[in-house]
Amino acid sequence: MNFKGFALAAFILSYLYRLTLAVIHLRSADNPVPENVKDVYDEETYRKWRAYHAEKARFGILESTASFLIELALLALNAYAAFASLFGKHPVTQTFAVLLLSSLAELLLTPFAWHETMVIEEKYGFNKSTAKTFWADQAKGFVISLGLMTGIGAVLWWLWQTMGDWLIVAFAVFMTLFALAVSFLYPVFSRIFNKFTPLEDGELKEKLTALLQKNGYQVRAVQVMDASRRTTKSNAYFSGFGKMKTIVLYDTLVEAMTPGEICAVFAHEMGHGLNKDTLKNQILTFVQMAVLGVLAWLTLRTPACFTSFGFEGVNAGFALILIMSVEFALISPLFGLLINARSRRAEYRADAQAVREGYGKALVSALKKLARQNYADLAPSPLLVKLEYSHPTLSQRIAAIENGGNSL
């Protein structure tokens, strides 16, 4: 079997793995709900929840199958090489051509995104997005992702030309810096999609500022984001480096929660900060990027990776596609397992911080509200929790909080 055969087999294998998980997820909808979270949904809402999850899970399988078939066809038919040959000989335009085809192929999935947001989410009352917002988001997303991918492809090509075997190190360093830049620029990007207004003075702002200052953080600003333009689900996050923090609250959160509950959510976020979870995540990001560097190096120095898919020589854009959807896709479940196990421990520790700040009870009621608003799964398959969940289940978290912040 040639390289192409192996690559296609790996691609099919990783799809089958995801399909298996999706089927396990679909079948877990009948799991009994644990005692300590029985009051999250009433009978009526719970029935609606089951219908919502089943519909989303079935539709998700359909969507990922469509995406898999499109990509499989492009790979199997050497479509990338054929398309790139229309764009001249320059390596950068060739890279751009391959990534353009990949982005165009993704556009074929737009009807699925439409159905998910405007039909399913709408039917269950989550969707706030209008057709105009939807198309604007799609267009912005297309331009941003094509631009980023072309940039990465061009840098990959340049590193390969100038550094050769040092590429592993150079690419890992570049990608780490890039990942840091993305998290740094996240507030900038979110401003393209949303409006921010300062939180009005009052009990909430005073309590939040006091909580953070007591633990040595300077709060630069507390801002409310107009998430309700798109969704009824709520969230909150910190942004900014070091001790200067901007707090961002979804307007949906401010509307639905008491000041005590919002402080409990923030005591949890602050726990992450005090435990240096972000720093640890960045180290893990670097390890992953180093693995990507090794894969990039191996791919670029193996001519069969390109010739077996119809290319005459190395194409940095196609290398990116092979790395992301074939090579890394095969090993990423293993990464996921390790990273998620670590992340769940970090969540327990952050909850424990909220308990120590005296917000244990408020956190339980906040988590229940969030679960209700986000239509959370109360009884997911334990296997899926181990493989895929970055957070413990609601029931596990409440048990730990009521146990004084120690997981059982």
Ligand SMILES: [Zn+2]
């Ligand atoms: Zn957390």
